[in-house]
Amino acid sequence: MSQNQGGIPELLAPAGSMDALVTAVNAGADAVYLGGKRFGARKYSPNFNDEELGQALAYAHMRGTRVYVTVNTLVHDRELPEVARYLGDLYAMGADAVLIQDPGIALIARDVVPDLPRHASTQCTITSREGVLHAHREGFERVVLAREVPLTELDRIFQAPSDKRAGIEIFIHGALCYAYSGQCLLSSVIGGRSGNRGACAQPCRRDYSLVAGTPDSFGRITRPRRVPLGEPCLLSTKDLCLYPHLAGILERPITALKIEGRMRSPDYVAIVVSIYRKALNAVAAGTFVPEQSDMDDLAIAFSRGFTSGYLCGDRGPSLMGRDRPDNRGLCIGTVRSVRGSETRVAAAGSRALSAGDGLVGIDPVTRTESGFVLRESPLRGGRDLLIRQPTGCREGMVLYLTRSVSLERRAGAIRSTAGPAGRFPIPIEVALSVATGKPPVLNGSFKGPGGGVVRVTTEADFIPEQAEERATTSDEISRQIRKSGGTAFSVSDLSLTYGGGLFLPVGALNRFRRHFFSEAEQALLKTYLPDDRKIGEARSRLTMRLPRLDGPLKRGSRNPDLAIICNDIDSVKAACQAGCGRVYFEPDPGDIGRVFREAIATCRESDVRIAWKWPRIPTPEFTTAALPLLPGLADSGLEEVMTEGAMYADSIRDSAPGIRVTGGPDLNVFNACAVRALSHDCPDVTLSPELSGEDIALLCSRLGDSGQVSVFVQGNIPAMITADTLLDLVRKRGDHRKRTSEAPVIIYGLMDTTDRVFPVHPDPWGRTNILNAAELCLIDYLPDLARAGVDGCIIDARWRGPSYAAGMVSVYRDALDDSQWMAGNLTSAEHIQALKTRIRAMAQGGITTGHYLRGLSSE
Known part of the structure; x- marks a missing residue:
């Protein structure tokens, strides 16, 4: 927890390198977070090898600064022994805490190094009071909340007794992911580089077009036409900056304030940390008044434009920077005229410029740029600046300051100090x-x-x-x-x-x-190290644990159940008639009780099990409405709820004790330890679609005959969910009119620069689901999945309608019922190819095996 004077939260700074760590400490950070060369969510920052980790810990601890190490990627079963050893090393080295996403790693840490504090990474997608309470029960000392959490939910979290919840850490500055962190596979499905493995290629910063079309009988977008929006970077957010709001935010008992930026330079760290340090000290003294000069310096350090984020209610244009995805710096003004080698600028502020400063002019229409370095300070005449050198700028260009010599000097002075004032020496x-x-x-x-x-x-x-x-x-x-x-x-x-x-x-x-x-x-x-006795005990626990992580087990083959996810009642009926074994039903929340009772009756008639598929990220409004419905639905025949958050399992069972809770694919289950860690809340889980066939087989073998696992085998995999209401762009243009019974249905997609279309579907709470452009198809590998011990195969038919649901269930039913094929007899191969032809006729964007054959990129 925070140990700071005046009761203000801990200021937590990024350290992607030793230079950045030294800078963060000297600038006044109370703690830094960093990653080793393994298992950290920023694979492309320099990071720290084991020797450098020791040096970093010594430097920070000598100056009263805590060090948190990120172990916040998802890991494969074959990596678990190395993870366990790494956790033991971090404990012995005196790390102050570890940040974790993977439930399997959390379980190992609890077993091997129980005294090493655990923080739930923002990759855990904890968005609610229920999530914070659950994290506390699971032994997490602190939760890094999702950036999408608003102040209203933050206040709801703090209504829980402090001894019943984990400490709260929030982001206050830096880049924002477009999607909920931990719920984005876009980089993964496009190029195999997974954000869950620290290798995000940032596809959200690329150009996309919004397209609209009408659905065919299989729910596919047809005749897509570009919607003219005028902004190409539809998924690019502004950068978070809560500096002006610090006093109000700190009226709450927040444990830590986090600055994003392990990929940023030491100079960036110096400026941002020092400004927030000064501000927090002023808040503690009751003298804080936001200063425009500080905001300007923050913008020059790095800015895509600033937003107060979801926390303070920003949405749409105040949150998104859809015109361009890169650093804008500080707006200096607009080019009024260019005459020869003189450029006259209508100044936007009073910022002084000097020789050596870097500027860039950007045409707001064509997006063309012209960058230059000042040879001398501009002349100021009234509200105008006169730059007396060739700039390459044109009239109407907006001029930005992206490099400041004076700011670099200040950063250098911070970097060269011996330690933070007040704590060192x-x-x-x-x-x-x-x-x-x-x-x-x-x-x-x-x-x-x-x-x-x-x-x-x-x-x-x-x-x-x-x-x-x-x-x-x-x-x-x-x-x-x-x-x-x-x-x-x-x-x-x-x-x-x-x-x-x-x-x-x-x-x-x-x-x-x-x-x-x-x-x-x-x-x-x-004083930062555990004593020799505790280190010895941890090593003994590690020695006992390793054989269970690496030992050969065997899981018997299965006869997989065929399940489908639907979100309309007609698809439920069609899937039941086609022969599915289980339906995961995710209806719109408007009339759940009536529609669900109809679905239960339909499934009962066909002897099909039915489960209520909860939203990917339930809102407080949803859970408040949904939980009271469970007893009545259970009495009507509902036996199961699928949730993407284990934190809701207790509430579900408290409302309807006989209900079985199943974990959905967005739990990010990557290894057998994760299955075991979740088994109390979710005895059945769905494996991550980022696993290869080899990964799945190894995971199942490590489970032995315990636990039940399912995999997605067909459908456009959800690539991301975002709190941005993307289709508001259409509504504001007037193209999204209220549909009458005679008007055609319009559906939308995102088209990238290679003309791939990623289906876009809003949810009832204003969030946006973006699906993969191609459709996963694993029909060829059903025998392998059965031999590996997979218990269930899932078709995702949401937004596709009854024809798709019936057709896909029929195809997979035929394949699973082909005993020769499932036994590995290749004489049925021709039959399976005929089934694949039927699949292609229904698939959206073609078919792909996803990561099943090649796995994720190792780069």
């Missing part, structure tokens, strides 16, 4: 005893990181002799001992016991002093 009280015939002894005491007193005693390696000529004076001894420069300490009080008459060589005194401060530094660092 550490005051130490010293008592020196010098007596005849004995080695001098130094005793020191200082406050450790937890406020406790740390004591250190050092004996000199020499014995003073009686002075033959001039004795060393008390002042001379004191002067040498007080020289603490280059160490973590400053002598605040020196007590000297010395009777005089002795000669103490200056060199020996200096050596003695250096040895004392070295031991004091080691004593300081030791």
Whole structure:
């Protein structure tokens, strides 16, 4: 938890490199977060090898700064032994906490290093009070909330008793993901680089066109036409900046404020951290007033335009920067005229410019750019700036300052300091005893990181002799001992016991002093380390755990159940008639009770099991309305609920004790440990669509005969869910009229620069689902999945209608019922190819095996 003065939250800074870490610490961060070379969600930042991790921990701890290590990717079963060893190493090295996404890693950490604090990464997609309470029950000390959480839900979270919930960490500055973090597969489905593995290629910063068309009988978009919007970067967000809102936000008992930016430069870290440090100190003193100069400096450091984010209610144009995806810096003004080598600019502010500053002019219509470096300071005349050099700019271009020499100098000064003011150097009280015939002894005491007193005693390696000529004076001894420069300490009080008459060589005194401060530094660092007994116990637990992570098990083959996800009653009826074994029904919330009872009756007539598929990210309004319906639906025959959040399992079972809870694909189940970790809440889980066939087989073998797992085998995989109401762009143009019974249905998609169309579907709560452009098809691999021990195969038929639901269920029913094929007899291959022909006739965007054959990219 926070240990800061004045009750203000911890200021948490990014450190993608050792330079950035040093800068963050010196700029005043209370804590830094960083990643090792393995298992961190920023694969392309420099990161830290094991030796560098040790150096980083020592540097930060010496200056009273905590270090949190990211272990927040999803990992495969074959990586679990290495993860377990890594967690043990981090514990022994004195890491202050680890950030975790994967439930399997959380389980291993709890078993192997229970004393190492665990923070739930923002990749866990915790958006609600229920999620925070669940994280606390699972042993997480802190939760990094999703950036989409508004202040109203934050206040609802804080209504829970502090001893029943985890501490709350929120982002206050930096880049925003377009999708909910942890719920985006767009980079993965486009190029195999998974954000869940720290390798996001940022496809949300690319150009897309919105297209509209009418659905055919299989729910596919036909005759797509581009919707003219005038902005190409439809998924590109502005950058978060909560600096102006700090005082109001901090009226709440927030544990930590997080700055995004492990991919950013040390100069960026210096400026942003120092500004927020100054602001938080002012909040604590009751003197905080946002300063425009600070906002300007934040913009120059890096900005795509600033937003207050979902937390403060920003939406649409105030949140999105759809015109361009890159750094804008600070707007200086608009080019009024260009005459020869003189450019006249209508200034937008009073920012002083100087030689060496970098500027870029951007045409707001064509998006063409012209960058240049100032040779001399511009002349200012009234509200105009006159730049007397060729700039390449044209009239009407908007001019931005993207590099400031003065800001770079300030960042350099921060980077070169020895440590953060107020925490470094550490005051130490010293008592020196010098007596005849004995080695001098130094005793020191200082406050450790937890406020406790740390004591250190050092004996000199020499014995003073009686002075033959001039004795060393008390002042001379004191002067040498007080020289603490280059160490973590400053002598605040020196007590000297010395009777005089002795000669103490200056060199020996200096050596003695250096040895004392070295031991004091080691004593300081030791306060951050577990003791040898605890390290030994952790190693013993690791030794016992490793065989269970790496040991060969065997899982018997299965006869997979055929399930389908539908979101309309006609598709439920069609799927039942075609022979599915289970329906996951996700109806619109308008009339759930009536529609669901009809669906239950339909499934009962066909002897089909039915489950209520909850939304990917339930809102508080949904859960408030849904939970009271469960007892009645259970009485009508509902037996199961599928949820993407294990945090809702207890509430579901409390409302209807007989209900079985199943985990959906967005739980991101990547390994057998994750299955076990979720087994209490969700005894049945759906595996991540990012797993390969080899990954699935290994996971199942590690489970043995415990647990039930399903996989997606057909459908356009959801690539992301975002809180942005994307189709508002259409409504504001007037193209999205209220549909009458005679008007054609219009559906939408995103077209990329290669003309692939990603279907777009809004949900009832204003969020947007974006699906993969091609349709997953694993019909060829059903025998392999059955032999691996997969219990269920799922078709995703949402938004596709009854013809698709009936057709796909019929195809997969035929394949699963072909006993020769399922037994591995290739004589049925021709039959399966005929079934694939039927699939292609219904598929949207062609078919793909996804990651099943090749897995994720290792780059």
